[in-house]
Amino acid sequence: MGLQYFLFLLMLVLSQFNLSSQATYGNQSQFFTLMKQSFSGKSLSRWDIQVPFCNYTGVGCNDHGDVVKLDVSNWSLTGNLPTNLCSYLPQLRILRLGQNNLHGEFPATIINCSLLEELNISGSVLTGTLPDFSPMASLRLLDLSYNSFTGLFPISVFNLTNLEVLSFIENERFTWWQLPEDLSRLTKLKSMILSTAIIHGKIPASIGNMTSLVDLELSGNYLVGQIPVEIGKLKNLQQLELYYNLLVGEIPFELGNLTQLIDLDLSVNLLNGKIPESLCRLPNLQVLQLYNNSLTGEIPSIIGNSTTLRLFSLYDNYLTGKVPLNLGASSDLIGLDLSENKLSGELPPEVCMGGNLVYFLVLQNQFFGQIPETYQNCKSLVRFRVNSNHLQGRIPEGLLGLPHVSIIDLSSNNLEGPISRTIGNAKNLSELFIQRNRISGVIPPEIAQADNLVKIDFSNNLISGPIPPEIGNLWKLNLLLLQGNRLNSSIPSSLSYMNSLNVLDLSNNQLTGPIPDSLCELLPNSINFSNNQLSGPVPPSLIKGGLVESFLGNPGLCVSNYLNSSETIFPACPQIHTRKRESCIWAIGISIVVVIFAAILFLKRWYSREKVVIDQDEMVSLSSFSHVQNFHKVSFDQREIIDALVEKNIVGRGGSGTVYRIQLSNGEAVAVKKLWSEKIKDSATEDQLILHRGLKTEVETLGSIRHKNIVKLYCYFSSSDLNLLVYEYMPNGNLWDALHRGRNILDWPTRHRIALGIAQGLAYLHHDLMPPIIHRDIKSTNILLSADYQAKVADFGIAKVLQARGGKDSTSTVIAGTYGYLAPEYAYSSRATVKCDVYSFGVVLMELITGKKPVEPEFGENKNIIYWVSCKVETKDGAMEILDNRLSGLFKDEMIQVLRVAIRCTCSSPALRPTMNEVVQSLIEADPCRFDSCQSSSKIKESSNATKIKNHLNYD
Structure with missing residues (x-):
């Protein structure tokens, strides 16, 4: 009887267990149905209803068929997580929802998942306040980074003593909060990443008791006070990031006890004092960044013995003394930035011994001596800047020809010798600055093979010889500055091939011969040929473009006699020269006709006493413009602009004058700013005169700029009555x-x-x-x-x-x-x-x-x-x-x-x-x-x- 009763009870229990299992399975199956209904995203097509959900991508089950893991991170899902998640998945241990577009607030019912060990909802655009996490005592990982939660930070997370990873990166809407004094209760915590989380106040000294920490990141907050010396007790710490805070005082030498440290970043604080030598002895340190502080003293020489250092950045401090000459000799340096200090001595010759140096930046210091010959072997270099020092001697032969280098800046030193022909190997070079040195010799024609060059500045050197005609092949070149050298021979006509050229300055050289007609095509760029030995006619379009000043100091220049020489400082050319410029004359023929026609109209209006309304309170008679400067190719003439300066076209008035919107005959619109003129100085206010004096600055600045987010200045007209700036028109105003x-x-x-x-x-x-x-x-x-x-x-x-x-x-x-x-x-x-x-x-x-x-x-x-x-x-x-x-x-x-x-x-x-x-x-x-x-x-x-x-x- 007893055996039968026992068997009966066993069968009853088994049947109930089976019913429970069926119910659990049904609940779990229903959850995945709800998931597909709640979210949109192609990734959910991986879940085929014909396949058991335990076989779904991103789903993990235990031996009993219970879902213990759900990982849909980076699935590009949009929608809301079904509520009461753990009512459907009661055995869930791992939930990863990160990098999706979850709508609304944090799903508060998740706190009922008492067995959950890992919760990652980072980068999911969630909002609202966070709940009390105390019920989730099993959590080992909590990552809610890159969201927009509001209200109080959930201090309850510091009660979760099983936590190993805590991450709240980039949550910038919390009310300001402070790290609790008793945070050391998290004895198992390995990663505490609270960057950009609106923390203020001091770092608690008790943090030194969190000896399991491997990664401590508190950057981008409002932390004040000194760095606690107790951090030096964190023997397992590998990453310490405290940059972008308001920390003060000296760097604790106790940080030198962190023998496992790999990455240390204390940049952009208010730290002062010396760099502790103990830091530079750390055996595993790969990244040391202390830039943008107020550090003083010398760089500890022991750093040169490091075998692990890869990134070393100390720029914008007040460091003095010499750089260890063996820096980089034993380590695989990738980046070195010592710029904007007061360092002196010689440059470290073995800095790229590891073969992977990408950035070498030591600008604005007091280094002297020669550039080490070993630098020409730094094949991996991308950016090399040693400008504004006291370097001497020749540029190493192969330095300018490094295959990957993008920027080389050697300017403002005392370098000498020639420019190496190896420059033709610099296929990636974009910007080359050698100005303000004592470089001599010629510009090698091989420079044309560096066909990615955008900026060249060789100004104020001792360079002689011709400008190589091959330079015209640099079709990407935007800036070419060669002024203040000893260049001789003629100007190559190939310069006109450089359609991207914005600034060309050949002034203060010894250039001879005529100005090529083809340079008419260079308009509307800034050109300066002054103070040379040029001769022959100036291309008329260059004069009409308002560039007269660009040719001063060339006694042999003249203007064709069909131009009014009284309008320029140049004499009329002898008759023999008049036919030598036919190609340029044809190029500007239409412009000349327009000018003559405008002059006839002007005379007609003048003698009939006709006036043009410039603004509501002012009547100004027209006169010819003494200065016209184009910065872009224009399809209108002066008359079209002047005729449209009428009351109905005024769109604004300000301290600097009046602004007009002018609809051109070609259908385009321009904005014209009429500024105060010399003629009304006596009646102008002091502020107006200041603005008038600033006109030249505006013209020179805007005329030299080409950028999609800088307003475009087409041209500038100036006369005794008018100063006009013609801009692109911006229809939506300011x-x-x-x-x-x-x-x-x-x-x-x-x-x-x-x-x-x-x-x-x-x-x-x-x-x-x-x-x-x-x-x-x-x-x-x-x-x-x-x-x-x-x-x-x-x-x-x-x-x-x-x-x-x-x-x-x-x-x-x-x-x-x-x-x-x-x-x-x-x-x-x-x-x-x-x-x-x-x-x-x-x-x-x-x-x-x-x-x-x-x-x-x-x-x-x-x-x-x-x-x-x-x-x-x-x-x-x-x-x-x-x-x-x-x-x-x-x-x-x-x-x-x-x-x-x-x-x-x-x-x-x-x-x-x-x-x-x-x-x-x-x-x-x-x-x-x-x-x-x-x-x-x-x-x-x-x-x-x-x-x-x-x-x-x-x-x-």
């Missing part, structure tokens, strides 16, 4: 009007595109021009918008080109700019730097984000938008209140991300502001269209050491 006066509200993707365009234009001015240009008046009224709302930087009337004698990235000048946009240091020191432009750009970013003006009554008396924003972000939900409430909530995450960029740009300390190159990268990463079908800016996120080299060694 950004100020679009934001604060426009009927149509710009959506966030459009505003982001505008911000990125401005940033790219400024990055070009700051980093791509030699010398760089400070705009000095960045504001929303100086940002013009095209028909498709592409942004272009305009109004260079007070721009200033940096002068080498003005110091590092700076120039002393009178105060210019606009209240509300001015960087604080510029207001009290009158010293303009590129960081002043960065500050002003940050204000424009805040305008785009908030929709508010830089100064508004609601900010308070004597308060501006920066003060208002800084007060708001300190409150729990203040950051959300900052966002323009006229916009939909679709892109709040990305707007907060850009707000962080704006806050960094407007730091009171210039040293803490990013460069415009860094701003461009940050804005690309904040692209609101990166997961949508709309046109997206390219987004690249890299975290390897190779990326560090690319991002941190940023001398372009």
Whole structure:
């Protein structure tokens, strides 16, 4: 009886277990059905309903058929995760949903998954607040990086004592929070990655008790105080990243106890004192980055013995003394940047012994001696910059011919000897700067074989001989500066082949012979042939193009007698020369006819006392223009512009004059800015006279620039009555009007595109021009918008080109700019730097984000938008209140991300502001269209050491 009863009970239990298993299987099957209903994405087609779900891609089951792993990361899914996940999958241990487009807030029911050991929902665009994670005691990995969570950081995660990995990278919408003093309870934690997570305050000393840590990353926050010496107790630590904070004091020598350390980055802080020798003894150190601090003293010589060092970056400090001569002799260096210090002595000769050196940057120091011959064997080099030192001797024979090098800058040294013919081997060379040395010999014709060259500057050397005609084959060349040498012989006509040429300066040489007719084709480029020994007729189109000054100091030049020689400083050519320019005359024949016709019309109007209305309150009679300068090929003449300067075409007035929109006969539109003239100086205000004096600056600056985000200047007309600048017309006006006066509200993707365009234009001015240009008046009224709302930087009337004698990235000048946009240091020191432009750009970013003006009554008396924003972000939900409430909530995450960029740009300390190159990268990463079908800016996120080299060694 007992046996039968036992068998009965056993059968009952088994049947119930079977029913339970069937129910569990049904629940799990239902979950995958819900997943396919909740998400869109081609990847889910891998889940065939005819196949058991345990065989699905990304699904793992245990021996009982229970789903224990779900990994759909990087599947490009869009949608919402089914609620009550663990009601369907009660045995789930691993959940990976990262790099998808999950909608809405964090799926709070996940905290019911009490068995979950790994949760990764990184890069999934989730919003909202986070729950209390305390119920998830089994978690070993929690990665919620690259989302946009708001509210308080979930401090409860520091109670999860089984955690081994904790990552919250790039969550910039949390309320400011501090690391808890008792975080050392996480005794098993190996990786704590809290970069760009709005942490402020000090790093707790108790962090030294987290001895399991292998990776500690707290970069991009607002940490203050000193680096705790207790970090030196973390014997297993391999990666320590504290860059982009506000840390002060000296680097603790105790960090030299971290014998397992591979990567140490303390850059962009306020650290001072010497580099501890103990750091340079670390046996496994591959990356040491301490750039942009205030470090002093010498580089410890022991670093030269390192066998592991690959990236060594110390730029922008106050380091002195010599560089260890054996640096790189025993290690496989990839990047070395010691720029902008006070280092001296000789360059380390064995720096590329490992054969993989990509970047060698030591500019703006006090190095002397010769460039080591061994450098010509650095076949892997991409960027080589040793400019602004005291180097002497010859350039190593093969240095200019390295096969992969893109930039070589040897300028402002005392180098001598010839330019090697090996330059023809430099197939990747883009920019070659050797100006301000004592280079002699001739320009080798082999230079034409380096056919990727864009910029060449050989100015102010002792180069002699001819300009090789082969140089005309460099069709990509944008800049060719040869002035201040001893070049002789004639100008080769092949220069006209270089259709991309923007600037050509051959002045202050000994060039002879005529100016080739074919150079007429070079218009509209900046040309300077002054102070040579040229003779014969000047091509008429060059004179009519307003380039008379470009030919001064050539006594043998003349003008054809059909031109009025009284309009130029040159005598009329003898009759024998008049037929020698027929090809150029034909090239400009139509222009001459137009000029004659315009003169006849002018005379007719003059004698009939006809006047042209220039603006509402002013009547100015026309006279011929004494100066005309074209910067682009134009399809209109002066008369067409002058006739259209009437009241109905006025689109704006300002302190510098009046702006007209003129519809041309060819259907195109241009914008014409009429500036104050010499004739009205007596009645002009002081501000107007300052602007008038700035006219030449604007013309010279804009005329030499070619960039999609810089407004295009077509030409310049000047006479005793008028100064006219003719620009491309921007149909959507300026950004100020679009934001604060426009009927149509710009959506966030459009505003982001505008911000990125401005940033790219400024990055070009700051980093791509030699010398760089400070705009000095960045504001929303100086940002013009095209028909498709592409942004272009305009109004260079007070721009200033940096002068080498003005110091590092700076120039002393009178105060210019606009209240509300001015960087604080510029207001009290009158010293303009590129960081002043960065500050002003940050204000424009805040305008785009908030929709508010830089100064508004609601900010308070004597308060501006920066003060208002800084007060708001300190409150729990203040950051959300900052966002323009006229916009939909679709892109709040990305707007907060850009707000962080704006806050960094407007730091009171210039040293803490990013460069415009860094701003461009940050804005690309904040692209609101990166997961949508709309046109997206390219987004690249890299975290390897190779990326560090690319991002941190940023001398372009």
